[in-house]
Amino acid sequence: MMDTPEKTQISSSLSKFEDSPVFNYINSLSPIKPVKSIHPTQTFNPLSFASLPSIFTSPHVGSHKESRFLKRHSYTDSSKPELSSGEGHKVSTNQEAGMVAGQLCDSTAELQENFNPGVSLGEASLELPTGTSRFAIELPRTLNYDCGSPNSDPAPCVIETNCVSESTCTSLSIVPFDQEASEKGLSDGVEAVGICQIEQEKQNIECNWENLISDGADLLIFNSPNDSVAFRGAFQKSLDPVTRFCPTLISRFPQNDIHEVSQTTVHSYERKDPCLQTGEAGELEEINHAHGNFEVTSVTNCMSGSLTDNVETGMCDLYSFKPGSNLHRGLRRRCLDFEMLAARRNNLDDGSNTSSYVDNQLVPTKPGNDSSRCILPGIGLHLNALAITSRDNKNIKHETLSSGTQKISFPGSTTSILPPTAGQEAVHESLTSASTEREIDPAENGVQLAEDASQASAYLANEEFNQNSPKKKRRRLEQAGENEACKRCNCKKSKCLKLYCECFAAGVYCIEPCSCQDCFNKPIHEDTVLATRKQIESRNPLAFAPKVIRTSDPIPEVGDDSSKTPASARHKRGCNCKKSSCLKKYCECYQGGVGCSINCRCEGCKNAFGRKEGSAIEETEGPEEEETDPSDKNGVDKSLEKADILNTEKQTPVSALPTTPLQLCRPLVQLPFSSKSKPPQSFTAIGSSSTLYNGQRYGKPNIIRPQNIIEKHFQTVAEDEMPEILRGNSSPVTAIKTSSPNSKRISPPQCELGSTPGRRSGRKLILQSIPSFPSLTQH
DNA sequence: GAGTTTGAAACT
DNA sequence: CAGTTTCAAACTC
Structure with a gap:
């Protein structure tokens, strides 16, 4: 380290005067190759930033690396005035060839190029899928590190003659660039190092994810700047690129059976951010396949911050x-x-x-x-x-x-x-x-x-x-x-x-x-x-939230017909139907393909997807139909058709929850909004802890991930054990509701299950039992 | 296609 | 927060 800083300083100071002093200095430093050494020195100057030097060490890299470094410089510059000032000239000189922005672009391109080889290497050494995933993940981070992170400091080490050492020192960010190393034949060592680093990062990442998982809030938030960067990048990208991601992901998963990998990646993404997921995924693919410049560029841009900020x-x-x-x-x-x-x-x-x-x-x-x-x-x-x-x-x-x-x-x-x-x-x-x-x-x-x-x-x-x-x-x-x-x-x-x-x-x-x-x-x-x-x-922060929320929780509201009502789905606010008997699309619940819940204030509920508790008691299926018939058999028929569909689905073990097209459609539409509108609260609450759910029902739906896991949990556990408890019990929401007028309604259902309080308690217990992803169940 | 019904959204 | 009005979808003819 010591050496490097000195070098850097010297180089920086000399940079302007490179000609005579630099050469002299260089010559003094490296007796072997005065001329070549010059190259690096120049690079260093601009690179004076810690990180860069490593790259420069290899003469080949020359231009490419420089560009990279320049980027870094630009980033680092802000962070490090010293470098900027001292190097500024040098940088500017280097940059003279291209504008900073141009450099960024170039650098990005270079990065991509570099990455690709690096990826290949990493993959070769490592597992392809994992490697790729890792790599993708890593890239952003590395970039981040490069930018201003202390990690860049090691770069000076890089300055040292050993390419390998440099690469290692540069570590994360630059490792991929190993091209040089590989070219030199150092690839083996470099790869090993790079791999190790990669693995470490990967582990770190995983850990982070895990942590994130623990913290719902974190999940929502970008874990690292990388995420944000990736996200941003994805964002920046045109839709088209994004689209790429999905297909790729999907295709990959099924095809390759890289379940673990895919899952890991997915989870990680999920945990982090959907956006990130896409972005990362996209990166991966691009890297693997097309060398998607976009992402890298986006990342770099993010680094610069201008685009993203904007x-x-x-x-x-x-x-x-x-x-x-x-x-x-x-x-x-x-x-x-x-x-x-x-x-x-x-x-x-x-x-x-x-x-x-x-x-x-x-x-x-x-x-x-x-x-x-x-x-x-x-x-x-x-x-x-x-x-x-x-x-x-x-x-x-x-x-x-x-x-x-x-x-x-x-x-x-x-x-x-x-x-x-x-x-x-x-x-x-x-x-x-x-x-x-x-x-x-x-x-x-x-x-x-x-x-x-x-x-x-x-x-x-x-x-x-x-x-x-x-x-x-x-x-x-x-x-x-x-x-x-x-x-x-x-x-x-x-x-x-x-x-x-x-x-x-x-x-x-x-x-x-x-x-x-x-x-x-x-x-x-x-x-x-x-x-x-x-x-x-x-x-109303939830105004654009999806009206129909799907939740793993079967429990919450459904006190009524367990069979009919899809526990998982509920209308956010519940309906207020009075004349439609919740059998027509006037009813938002029905329209959304979900059963009415405690939240509903409907009268004479006959919702085919699931009646409200009180209504359920009031009306048995037979009578319901009868009642419904008078008002509108036609309508009923239609509704029944849907309902039938749902029922059939329900009957099928697979779809515990009826997924009528309606549901799908609605939720889809709504969801987006919800996501938008969703108050951060819900997210945080959800993510943060299972405990916070009170208000969060809305949020739940949003929280997908936990659901999946949790849902499975519930399904497995819940289906067997839960149902009764859940059915009867009120989700936290229900509990809340109990206080509300709705609670009255709740009480009647008790008949079915017995003691509501017991249910609640039981349910709570269950929730508690599910430690990690409480959010899902929240309702 | 016009008219009615319905319940959510908006307003008071 | 409750009541009323407005609105547009859903529905009927």
Whole structure:
């Protein structure tokens, strides 16, 4: 170390005067090769930053490394005035060739290049999949470290003649660059070192993840700048790249059966951030496959901070997100998506809504390019859908898989056809969990995407995708499986800036098919839309949250028909139906394909998906139908059909929770919002600890990951043991509710189960028993 | 397609 | 917080 700093200083001081003094000095230092040594010295000067030197050590690297270093310099410069000042000239000189920004870009490119080889090496030495994953993960970190982290300090060590030592010293960040080393034949040693380092990092990462897992809050928050960076990068990337990710991930998982790897990666992602996941995944792929410059560049950019900051700020401004909050991410994404869309639309055709519409529509219609779009959205959708219920429907899975698999063509959704293999399922779960996490981000993207995806699916399902009349469209959509994702409104007075508007409520811009009047929910009026959203959210943070929340908790509200009501899904607020008997779409619960819960204030509930406790008692199935019949047999029939479907599904052991298309669709749409709107609270609460759930039901759905795990937990445990307890008992929410008027209702159900309090207590116990991921169950 | 019903959202 | 109004979807004809 000592030597290096001296060298650096010297080099820096000499740099300007390189010619004579430097040479002399160098010559003095390295008797062997005065000339070559010069190179490094120059590099060093700019590199004076600790980290860089290592790279410079190898003469080859020369230009490339320099560029890299330059980047670092730029970063480091801010952090380290000394270097900047001293080196400034040098740097500037070096940079003279290119602007700083240009350097960044170049550096990024270089990085990528470097990475690729490094990856290959690492993989070769290590396991390919793991290596790749690691690598991807590592990269960001390394970058981060490079930037300003103390780690850079070791760089001086690098200055030392030994390339190997240097590489090691540089460690994380530079290791990948081993190309040089490899070239020199040092590769072996370097690789070993690099691998070790990588492994260490990996371990660290894992640990971090674990920690993160423990901390729900952390989960939400970017673990490391890397995450944020990755995320940002992903963000920055166009949708297309993002779309890539999903398919890649999906494809990989099932194909390779790299369950562990995939899971690990997924989990990690999940834990961190959905966004991150995508980003990282994307990185991986890109690195592996195409050398995606984007990500790296994005990372570098993030390093620079300019882009990311801008984005964030912009996003924040738009939604007034809180920087620290976990939601942030999701919000950002949403925002981004939103903005992205807006930007696109604006770019495409400022005035033309059509362009935007095109986007939405295109998805279904145009498999090719659009597919990419779809993909992103699809991802979001999938995620959302998944988020809704990890288990849920095959449909969801299919969609997710299909979408995931396919940017190409939703028809790919046909993937649904493919029976999910165990591996797929596992992947699925992981994905779902991930998706759930993403829900946040997907929020916007998800919504839009979801719409797209839904549209696509609908399209697939129904050729008729014609959307001439909203009603027809709706019906078609419904028929299609009710991919409500393609929402179309018919607003006349709300200007599509109120929750009355489905599109707005779903966080989606209105599109052509909409027959709304005086619509402001268009990219053109983005500002207005955002402002309005803010307003609404200020009033009700959960306004855009998904109305139907899927929760692993079967328990919470359902006191009623255990069989009918999908425990996992509940309407956030519950319905207030009085005349529809919760048998028509007027009922949000019914519409969402979920049973009524304690939260509901409905009267004469006959919800086919599950009655409210009180109502359930009141009405047995037989009588219900009878009662329902009078009012509307037709409607009932329809509803029953759905209900039947659900029932059948329920009957099937697999889908404990009915996953009607409705559910899927709705939740999808809603989810995105929820993610957006979701108050950070929910997230934090969820993530932080199981204990905090009170208010969090909403959040739950968002928290995908825990659900998956927990859900499984519950399912396994719960199904056997839980059901009774859970059924009877009230989730924390229910408990809360008990205090509320609803509690009255609750009491009657007791008849079924016995002592409610006991249930509650039992339930609590159960929850407690589930230590790690309490959040899931929260309700 | 027009009109009615319905319940959420918004308002007071 | 409760009551009322507004709104647009859902539904019927």
